[in-house]
Amino acid sequence: MQPTDRPADTGTDSTAVEGVVAPNPGPLTLDGTRTWLVGAGSVVLIDPGPALPEHLARVQAAVGGRVVDAILLTHAHADHADGASAAARAFGAPVMASSGTLARTGLAGRVLRDGDTVPVGGSGDREPIAGTTSLQVIETPGHAADHISFLLLPDRWLFTGDLVLGEGSSAVLHPDGRMSEYLASIRKLEALRPARLLPGHGPPVEEAAARLGEYRRHRLDRERQIELAIETGSRTVSEIREAVYGPLDPGLRAAAEASVSAHLVHLRERGLDAPEPGPGMFETLGPPSEQDGQLEGGTP
Numbered sequence: 047m048q049p050t051d052r053p054a055d056t057g058t059d060s061t062a063v064e065g066v067v068a069p070n071p072g073p074l075t076l077d078g079t080r081t082w083l084v085g086a087g088s089v090v091l092i093d094p095g096p097a098l099p100e101h102l103a104r105v106q107a108a109v110g111g112r113v114v115d116a117i118l119l120t121h122a123h124a125d126h127a128d129g130a131s132a133a134a135r136a137f138g139a140p141v142m143a144s145s146g147t148l149a150r151t152g153l154a155g156r157v158l159r160d161g162d163t164v165p166v167g168g169s170g171d172r173e174p175i176a177g178t179t180s181l182q183v184i185e186t187p188g189h190a191a192d193h194i195s196f197l198l199l200p201d202r203w204l205f206t207g208d209l210v211l212g213e214g215s216s217a218v219l220h221p222d223g224r225m226s227e228y229l230a231s232i233r234k235l236e237a238l239r240p241a242r243l244l245p246g247h248g249p250p251v252e253e254a255a256a257r258l259g260e261y262r263r264h265r266l267d268r269e270r271q272i273e274l275a276i277e278t279g280s281r282t283v284s285e286i287r288e289a290v291y292g293p294l295d296p297g298l299r300a301a302a303e304a305s306v307s308a309h310l311v312h313l314r315e316r317g318l319d320a321p322e323p324g325p326g327m328f329e330t331l332g333p334p335s336e337q338d339g340q341l342e343g344g345t346p
């Protein structure tokens with residue numbers, strides 16, 4: 047069966063939203079990456095997902111015979127962007143992403159900047175008419191430096207990519223992930239007062255304000271745990287990781303330490319006497335068989 051998310055009510059008669067879940071489950075991807083189809087007549091795709099032919103086939107089936115106006119990327123991580131070239135070819139549609147995402151992926155496409163709008167349901171190269179549906183670009187670094195989110199207007203549905211997930215917590219991994227930027231991006235999204243969150247992984251979130259607040263508090267709680275670990279004698283990244291996370295599967299230690307390091311950078315930015323961060327890691331997403339166990343039922 048083809049897994050999809052169809053939010054129960056669309057909020058407007060003119061906008062249809064559907065999520066197609068890619069078959070790439072794992073500790074960092076939860077049940078898999080979601081490719082979002084947005085639009086009633088023609089559609090805009092958000093995050094084509096991993097380069098898996100079976101996933102592209104599912105997306106093609108969901109698109110049906112409709113025109114795809116644009117393929118948008120939230121960020122360059124492989125589980126969101128690797129399928130972009132094949133999707134652009136299959137649908138004859140332009141890629142649109144932040145300049146950082148285009149640089150990292152090597153894709154040609156239109157650069158999206160904070161505040162730009164992408165029309166939905168119309169011709170891709172036409173500016174939206176007042177009152178019609180569009181996606182507004184929101185720059186939201188923190189999980190990754192190149193990360194953007196999309197606010198569907200007028201519904202105020204927010205496509206959050208990897209900044210906020212449908213369950214668990216999002217990965218902020220040093221050095222690409224920056225805690226100061228992450229917290230600022232969460233506050234920026236809270237100020238938008240979204241009606242619903244549509245994440246890149248996990249189910250849609252109806253209690254948008256509550257979830258954003260939980261994510262902000264989770265990060266601050268974790269940072270306080272790390273401060274306590276330092277105050278009680280942990281002096282290295284691995285000692286702090288052990289103190290905060292306890293015994294961990296070896297396959298998850300690097301991600302946990304990259305998360306600890308992102309907090310250490312933030313503590314030092316705050317002027318606190320924190321140990322040097324470790325080298326960190328870039329988010330890697332191997333096949334599920336290589337990934338055992340989970341960090342506290344979520345991601346680091």
Ligand SMILES: [Zn+2]
Pocket residue numbers: 121123189190208329
């Ligand atoms: Zn990511």
